[in-house]
Amino acid sequence: MAEFVYKQIIDDLKKKIFAGQFADMRLPDERSLSELYQVSRSSVKQALTKMEHAGIIFKKRGSGTFINPLYIKNESVFNYEGSNLGxxxxxxxxxxxxxxxxxxxxxxxxxxxxxxxxxxxxxxxxxxxxxxxxxxxxxxxxxxxxxxxxxxxxxxxxxxxxxxxxxxxxxxxxxxxxxxxxxxxxxxxxxxxxxxxxxxxxxxxxxxxxxxxxxxxxxxxxxxxxxxxxxxxxxxxxxx
Amino acid sequence: MAEFVYKQIIDDLKKKIFAGQFADMRLPDERSLSELYQVSRSSVKQALTKMEHAGIIFKKRGSGTFINPLYIKNESVFNYEGSNLGxxxxxxxxxxxxxxxxxxxxxxxxxxxxxxxxxxxxxxxxxxxxxxxxxxxxxxxxxxxxxxxxxxxxxxxxxxxxxxxxxxxxxxxxxxxxxxxxxxxxxxxxxxxxxxxxxxxxxxxxxxxxxxxxxxxxxxxxxxxxxxxxxxxxxxxxxx
DNA sequence: AAGTGGTCTAGACCACTAC
DNA sequence: TAGTGGTCTAGACCACTTA
The missing domain is CATH 3.40.1410.10 (Chorismate lyase-like)
Structure with missing residues (x-):
């Protein structure tokens, strides 16, 4: 688990989201995350894209990356997110x-x-x-x-x-x-x-x-x- | 429509799939497609990843990329693939x-x-x-x-x-x-x-x-x- | 051993948003 | 104008499958 760079980013961002660390529902921009985690922007992007598909966040081109309100509203609803498929x-x-x-x-x-x-x-x-x-x-x-x-x-x-x-x-x-x-x-x-x-x-x-x-x-x-x-x-x- | 490189690849591959051009249910490898379309392997990969999410193909690491049999079985079933969301x-x-x-x-x-x-x-x-x-x-x-x-x-x-x-x-x-x-x-x-x-x-x-x-x-x-x-x-x- | 997809880098330029 | 995500390149090395 979390062996790859992008998986570590996903785990860390999810932890911070649940800890309420982004009160404005907004994540740092991709270039800042790239610097924060000391990885390429591509790896940050790969993590964010997977999180978007998991229904955790969505991206607004030109504006930033935001937490999906439905994700906060009903966590249990996202059955398939973050576990295996069984x-x-x-x-x-x-x-x-x-x-x-x-x-x-x-x-x-x-x-x-x-x-x-x-x-x-x-x-x-x-x-x-x-x-x-x-x-x-x-x-x-x-x-x-x-x-x-x-x-x-x-x-x-x-x-x-x-x-x-x-x-x-x-x-x-x-x-x-x-x-x-x-x-x-x-x-x-x-x-x-x-x-x-x-x-x-x-x-x-x-x-x-x-x-x-x-x-x-x-x-x-x-x-x-x-x-x-x-x-x-x-x-x-x-x-x- | 089809303004970007990866969208053109998606459109072309879908056309070929429907034309039965891959009878063995297998697509060419990413490096061949990269050369065929004269684009970087990253762009090919972006197209294939989106096609996988659309349920059209799936990838087998070490083996190749294959057409999803359920996609052929019931085309109408994939409501959201390839059109708008209305x-x-x-x-x-x-x-x-x-x-x-x-x-x-x-x-x-x-x-x-x-x-x-x-x-x-x-x-x-x-x-x-x-x-x-x-x-x-x-x-x-x-x-x-x-x-x-x-x-x-x-x-x-x-x-x-x-x-x-x-x-x-x-x-x-x-x-x-x-x-x-x-x-x-x-x-x-x-x-x-x-x-x-x-x-x-x-x-x-x-x-x-x-x-x-x-x-x-x-x-x-x-x-x-x-x-x-x-x-x-x-x-x-x-x-x- | 050769071939395949996966991960990752370090950039470049573009399109759009916000101010 | 500055900041943001989107697209794209041209590589590198790794993990796995197949023969």
């Missing part, structure tokens, strides 16, 4: 204990869709893992995930009852740092209502997509069905 | 004619929340605009937006019946190119069901957040309530 770390927990109930665990040949999405050959078998996630015995989502066995061969019940991503990082030094995700919503189906304790009129939020390792290898195709109260996705969008 | 341009239209029904149009003092989100003083009045959006007489969302009059003073019924963003770009040369958005879902309320013709059990998707001008000025706080079938949000997430 479920365990990213849904609002408020100190509650996360639990996992394994509903399915098998190895199957990849469908054509999976072959394309995960860059697989027909003979590249995949784990199919279905898990229900809970906080303090309250279920909030269930997930169907597909992971090629050529990337990891020794998954077992104990591992998938915890965080697969943490296991991969700790035991195999494989970090999950990128994903492409679609987010949408549907009326709940009977299985949703059973597993997530939803009423007839309450919907599910759906997130599905591909998780990538730090080196760009597609690791998992995941389909998550989420209790609507637990899905709040925050994002920065920019056009070219 | 509603008119971003919901799946399939050639249908977009319509707008104005439900409210007034000027009010900014709430404290709006003052913070749009960087306003208490005396900076805002337009409050409520609009229902339809395709071929089928309503798909309604939106409440707040725009400071200090940015634009001459909005009228005719303008807000069309695209405000297009008007700002054409008449005032103000381009909307960035936004911070929260996406979530709720059971539909009575007003939702009335306006969007939803059944009791069908939900609304909600997108709310801030739109920024190209220069970073916060332009609008917007709250959109969307028929669940029309909300599909696609995004790239990366951790530092």
């Amino acid at each position: 479920v365990t770390d990213n849904f609002h927990m408020n100190g509650q204990k996360p639990q996992t109930r394994v509903l399915g665990f098998e190895v199957i040949p990849p469908t054509e869709e999976l072959q394309r999405d995960l860059f697989l050959e027909p003979h590249d078998f995949v784990y199919k893992i279905v898990r229900l996630r809970l906080f303090d015995d309250v279920p909030f989502m269930f997930e169907t995930g597909y992971i090629p066995i050529k990337i990891v061969q020794n998954l077992n019940q104990t591992i998938i009852e915890g965080s697969i991503f943490n296991y991969l990082e700790n035991a195999h030094n494989l970090a999950v740092t990128k994903s492409f995700m679609s987010i949408f919503a549907e009326p709940s189906q009977e299985q949703d209502r059973e597993l997530l304790l939803l009423k007839e009129n309450e919907p599910v939020g759906i997130m599905e997509g591909i998780f990538f390792l730090d080196n760009g290898t597609p690791l998992e195709f995941s389909h998550m069905r989420i209790h609507y109260q637990y899905l709040k996705f925050n994002t920065f969008v920019s056009v070219q | 509603v008119t341009d971003n919901f799946h239209m399939n050639g249908q004619k977009p319509q707008t029904r104005v439900l409210g149009f007034e000027v009010i003092p900014p709430t404290e929340e709006l003052q913070r989100d749009l960087f306003l003083e208490p005396h900076d009045f805002v337009y409050k605009i409520v609009r229902l959006r339809l395709f071929d007489d089928v309503p798909f969302m309604f939106e409440t937006g707040y725009i400071p009059i200090k940015i634009v003073q001459n909005l009228n019924q005719t303008i807000i019946e069309g695209s405000i963003f297009n008007y700002l770009e054409n008449a005032h040369n103000l381009a909307v190119t960035k936004s911070f958005m929260s996406i979530f879902a709720e059971p539909s309320q009575e007003q939702d069901r009335e306006l969007l013709l939803l059944k009791e059990n069908e939900p609304v998707g909600i997108m709310e957040g801030i739109f920024f001008l190209d220069n970073g000025t916060p332009l609008e706080f917007s709250h959109m309530r969307i028929h669940y079938q029309y909300l599909k949000f696609n995004t790239f997430v990366s951790v530092q």
